[in-house]
Amino acid sequence: MTFPEIETVAIVGAGPGGLASLYEFLHLNKDGSSTVGSAPSADPKFAVTVFEQKSSAGGIWAPSEEADLPVPPQHLLDTDRYNEPDVIHPKVPIPEEVRADGSAATYNSPYVTQSKQLDRELEWKRSGVYPDLFTNIPSRFIRFSYQDNEPEYNDKKRAIYPFLTQKELASRFTNFIAKEQLSKHIRYNTRVEEVTKDQARGKWIITVRETNEKAGTESWYKQEFDAVVVANGHYTVPNFPRLKGLAEFNRKNPGVLIHAKSYRDSNIFRGKRVLVVGGGISAANLVQYIFPLASETVITRRGPHLVFPWIDSGLESPGIVTKPPIQEFQDDGSVVFTDGSVADKFDVVLLTTGYHYHYPFLDNYLKVVDPSNLSRVAGLYQQTFSIDDPTLAIAGVAVSAINFHTIEASAAAIAGVWSGAKQLPPREEQQKWETDRVAALGDNLFFHYYPYATVEADYIAQLHAYAAHGRPSPFVEDGKYVADVGVGLDYLEQLFYKLKEGKLTIEETK
Ligand SMILES: Cc1cc2nc3c(=O)[nH]c(=O)nc-3n(C[C@H](O)[C@H](O)[C@H](O)COP(=O)(O)OP(=O)(O)OC[C@H]3O[C@@H](n4cnc5c(N)ncnc54)[C@H](O)[C@@H]3O)c2cc1C
Numbered sequence: 138m139t140f141p142e143i144e145t146v147a148i149v150g151a152g153p154g155g156l157a158s159l160y161e162f163l164h165l166n167k168d169g170s171s172t173v174g175s176a177p178s179a180d181p182k183f184a185v186t187v188f189e190q191k192s193s194a195g196g197i198w199a200p201s202e203e204a205d206l207p208v209p210p211q212h213l214l215d216t217d218r219y220n221e222p223d224v225i226h227p228k229v230p231i232p233e234e235v236r237a238d239g240s241a242a243t244y245n246s247p248y249v250t251q252s253k254q255l256d257r258e259l260e261w262k263r264s265g266v267y268p269d270l271f272t273n274i275p276s277r278f279i280r281f282s283y284q285d286n287e288p289e290y291n292d293k294k295r296a297i298y299p300f301l302t303q304k305e306l307a308s309r310f311t312n313f314i315a316k317e318q319l320s321k322h323i324r325y326n327t328r329v330e331e332v333t334k335d336q337a338r339g340k341w342i343i344t345v346r347e348t349n350e351k352a353g354t355e356s357w358y359k360q361e362f363d364a365v366v367v368a369n370g371h372y373t374v375p376n377f378p379r380l381k382g383l384a385e386f387n388r389k390n391p392g393v394l395i396h397a398k399s400y401r402d403s404n405i406f407r408g409k410r411v412l413v414v415g416g417g418i419s420a421a422n423l424v425q426y427i428f429p430l431a432s433e434t435v436i437t438r439r440g441p442h443l444v445f446p447w448i449d450s451g452l453e454s455p456g457i458v459t460k461p462p463i464q465e466f467q468d469d470g471s472v473v474f475t476d477g478s479v480a481d482k483f484d485v486v487l488l489t490t491g492y493h494y495h496y497p498f499l500d501n502y503l504k505v506v507d508p509s510n511l512s513r514v515a516g517l518y519q520q521t522f523s524i525d526d527p528t529l530a531i532a533g534v535a536v537s538a539i540n541f542h543t544i545e546a547s548a549a550a551i552a553g554v555w556s557g558a559k560q561l562p563p564r565e566e567q568q569k570w571e572t573d574r575v576a577a578l579g580d581n582l583f584f585h586y587y588p589y590a591t592v593e594a595d596y597i598a599q600l601h602a603y604a605a606h607g608r609p610s611p612f613v614e615d616g617k618y619v620a621d622v623g624v625g626l627d628y629l630e631q632l633f634y635k636l637k638e639g640k641l642t643i644e645e646t647k
């Protein structure tokens with residue numbers, strides 16, 4: 138497949154996916170060889186610009202004290218379509234002055250407007266990481282292969298061994314960004330609002346909105362690029378499942394419903410009756426904090442966890458009341474379950490119901506199939522290259538316990554293909570790869586899921602085939618330790634019971 142010459146690259150988002158892509162491009166020589174593992178290229182192949190909507194890089198690991206809205210605003214709940222990401226995370230209208238052909242809104246001469254507070258709330262851009270959180274993946278695997286594996290985190294005497302507190306992981310990123318001087322390539326407070334392709338000229342046109350909080354203004358401009366990496370993450374837009382009576386319940390009982398993304402302080406559970414909706418990792422993670430504090434902990438789930446049996450045993454362990462799915466929320470605050478049982482008003486109803494993949498800035502690419510916590514992004518080869526236009530790629534769509542290494546493998550493959558060092562197979566072969574995977578795993582989130590035991594063969598090696606010349610595999614050293622992820626699950630389970638049973642306090646985990 139012949140490939141257009143690429144000189145300029147835009148990256149949407151400066152989380153792990155965006156930073157890994159930036160690092161990769163800074164280590165890419167003009168001849169398609171890689172300097173990863175040593176100093177950046179003295180004469181890199183591409184001019185790279187990263188757009189990050191927040192004031193700092195690191196994605197969800199750049200924590201924010203302030204949280205997003207606990208639930209969407211009432212007028213959106215009243216639409217009864219609050220389960221649709223397009224409704225709760227709408228496109229911000231682009232001013233005509235910016236949209237017009239030949240618009241003069243450029244980086245050096247932007248079009249300036251006043252900012253709108255509600256638009257900002259519906260960006261959902263604050264991190265879902267809370268102060269008590271520690272990682273659920275061992276230290277070695279929450280870093281890229283070229284980052285230090287600091288020995289101090291591998292001390293078995295640490296209360297949360299082999300994991301890191303969210304603060305420690307945040308520092309790992311801050312140090313990485315400073316050491317590699319990545320910030321000079323990142324435009325902060327700048328949100329990508331639209332990405333379109335001028336097919337005739339083969340250019341991507343990116344429309345962005347830079348927010349100046351102090352001045353209360355927003356600067357709009359457009360810029361052209363040869364290629365775009367989408368690295369906007371998929372734990373940004375919370376999934377609010379459509380449940381009968383939920384909108385009216387919230388109107389009559391404000392302050393009761395809260396999505397896990399907006400949780401910050403465990404004191405909200407102290408002495409309270411708490412209903413946890415969902416049975417995933419967030420549910421298990423939060424129940425370990427809720428149970429010792431709450432007067433009653435009730436869980437409502439649709440079914441067993443499809444990957445980790447320990448979550449089911451944990452959520453069904455002594456003292457926790459388990460309920461089938463919710464039938465209906467009632468105006469008086471009570472909740473009816475599908476077995477006909479009714480529970481009196483809870484003080485807190487915590488929605489641990491996951492997140493959406495969402496690409497509101499891309500109209501014609503990366504279609505999300507059946508938006509929910511289990512949706513799939515269609516049109517990707519090897520979870521990375523847009524089959525319709527491989528000058529559009531994504532780093533971070535896969536779901537895996539070793540997602541830092543899968544992100545790195547995608548970023549390395551993007552650099553290899555875009556530099557011309559490697560070639561993608563013909564479009565038909567790419568489409569067949571997608572069709573076969575859907576047939577084998579389903580047209581849902583499992584399409585994106587890679588168990589850690591098989592991730593090397595099924596993902597890392599597949600993508601590494603496209604990496605730039607001389608680029609070591611992300612698993613060249615770390616691959617020897619992949620079984621540690623499984624051992625980590627045993628530690629995670631033990632920590633769950635220690636916290637739940639009060640043998641370990643939250644303070645001791647920090
Ligand atoms: C609560 C929670 C706990 C987790 N714990 C772990 C863990 O323990 N271990 C682990 O490996 N993984 C964990 N994860 C998964 C986590 O998402 C990944 O570790 C990692 O952050 C993924 O990186 P990313 O770059 O794909 O996405 P993100 O970290 O979400 O970064 C995306 C970035 O893109 C920016 N962005 C989005 N849209 C735009 C736009 N339109 N314009 C400009 N910028 C934009 C965002 O502001 C953000 O900075 C957790 C996720 C959650 C929600």
Ligand SMILES: NC(=O)c1ccc[n+]([C@@H]2O[C@H](COP(=O)([O-])OP(=O)(O)OC[C@H]3O[C@@H](n4cnc5c(N)ncnc54)[C@H](OP(=O)(O)O)[C@@H]3O)[C@@H](O)[C@H]2O)c1
Pocket residue numbers: 270271272273274372378379397414415416417418419420422437438439440441442443462489490491492510511
């Ligand atoms: N570091 C940590 O310890 C930590 C903590 C929290 C989260 N995380 C990460 O955050 C990511 C997201 O995890 P998550 O648990 O928030 O999301 P998730 O895995 O998508 O789980 C969502 C849960 O909500 C349930 N649900 C969805 N819609 C529902 C509905 N209509 N009615 C009832 N239940 C519904 C799902 O049930 P079904 O299974 O039936 O769909 C599932 O149990 C994961 O990558 C996880 O690793 C990490």
